[in-house]
Amino acid sequence: MTPKTENVTGRIYDIQGFAVHDGPGVRTTVFLKGCPLRCLWCHSPESQRSEYDLSYLAVKCVGKELCGAPCVGVCQSGALIECEPEKAVTGDRMVTKVKVDRERCAECLRCAGVCPSKALSASGREISVEEAYTRINKDRFVFKKDGGATISGGEPMGQFEFTLNLARKLKENGIGVCLDTTGYAPPEQFLEILEYIDLFLYDIKHMDSKKHRSFTGVPNELILSNARLLAENGASLQIRVPVIPKLNAGMENLEQTADFCARLGGAVKLVQLLPYHSMGRSKYARLGQPYRLSNVEPPDEAFMERALEVFLSRGLPGKIR
Ligand code: SF4
Ligand code: SF4
Structure with missing residues (x-):
């Protein structure tokens, strides 16, 4: 029982x-x-x-020019990699987003805790x-x-x-x-x-x-x-x-x-x-x-x-x- x-x-x-x-x-x-x-x-x-799962939604990433990419700073596994800068959907500014190397990711979820736009988030x-x-x-x-x-x-x-x-x-x-x-x-x-x-x-x-x-x-x-x-x-x-x-x-x-x-x-x-x-x-x-x-x-x-x-x-x- x-x-x-x-x-x-x-x-x-x-x-x-x-x-x-x-x-x-x-x-x-x-x-x-x-x-x-x-x-x-x-x-x-x-x-x-x-x-817990690490979820990453690239469309929500505002880019390091705006947020300073704190995610890259807290990742101790080198699993967050800066992409080539791309033109923002609106306006003329350039945006440098990140991508997740899942092979390297240790799933510590530190990055989800610091991402201001919730592009990186923890599921669970x-x-x-x-x-x-x-x-x-x-x-x-x-x-x-x-x-x-x-x-x-x-x-x-x-x-x-x-x-x-x-x-x-x-x-x-x-x-x-x-x-x-x-x-x-x-x-x-x-x-x-x-x-x-x-x-x-x-x-x-x-x-x-x-x-x-x-x-x-x-x-x-x-x-x-x-x-x-x-x-x-x-x-x-x-x-x-x-x-x-x-x-x-x-x-x-x-x-x-x-x-x-x-x-x-x-x-x-x-x-x-x-x-x-x-x-x-x-x-x-x-x-x-x-x-x-x-x-x-x-x-x-x-x-x-x-x-x-x-x-x-x-x-x-x-x-x-
Ligand atoms: S979950 Fe941890 S290891 Fe994985 S990308 Fe985020 S900070 Fe790096
Ligand atoms: S994932 Fe989040 S913290 Fe990292 S660069 Fe994009 S918006 Fe900034």
Whole structure:
């Protein structure tokens, strides 16, 4: 039994209010850092590592002529390099920006602390259960009947003590809780947190374990068995299926996914098909990471309708997005 404490801290990368895609109604979503999966289509690379990330957005760099480049001065690894001066977007002045040599960077984050324009910034911060609850509770007036809090990631079950205590605190204070999970966590932890979760937002990415591993880095057996375990123990599930052309969007896989969802019975309150998009692409550049899915285009509406029909024809409640 995990001890009850509001002092336990978690590492998050964001909290967003007025979220309308993270479960029913209007919600406030806490995004935790760290994920055991590495989905090729992930649009939140800042969520993947447990460690803090150094983000660099060149367009925000005002140049050493204005700021004096304190970032270069504090870097003890020689990882910040001055670029060739370039003409400013407005006016005649020249601008000398910097670039980050990721091979040399020791991720000390000193530069993020001194950059006046936030071109360099740290992704990640510690927060206690009490602080997270207080922040979420400020939004209580917009939650109304269906809304509430969503604990997301990354994989929130990877910081189990924090996630469990936050869910418990929210539930005890009358705020509905969704848990957005990959399903890749120990079954006993799902059973322990179950009573505090109104709805699991649960991803099913591929029914073939080998392909699942090649697209996400992990096999699917644990994910599928945890879905069955939750369904058998009274959980409500909103199954989320990312639809990624060339990877999991073949009709055979969609049919097998729909069959699996149908076998979960009344636990499945909704199947949500999420068409691939590349909107997270620029975030990879900011973190100095390669985007690995550059040859995939989003599926068109007609295909998404056909994919949805596969689920509806099995009597499942479903929608696109
Ligand atoms: S985070 Fe990297 S680039 Fe920034 S000061 Fe530390 S070593 Fe240098
Ligand atoms: S990254 Fe920040 S501190 Fe460094 S030169 Fe650009 S604006 Fe100045």
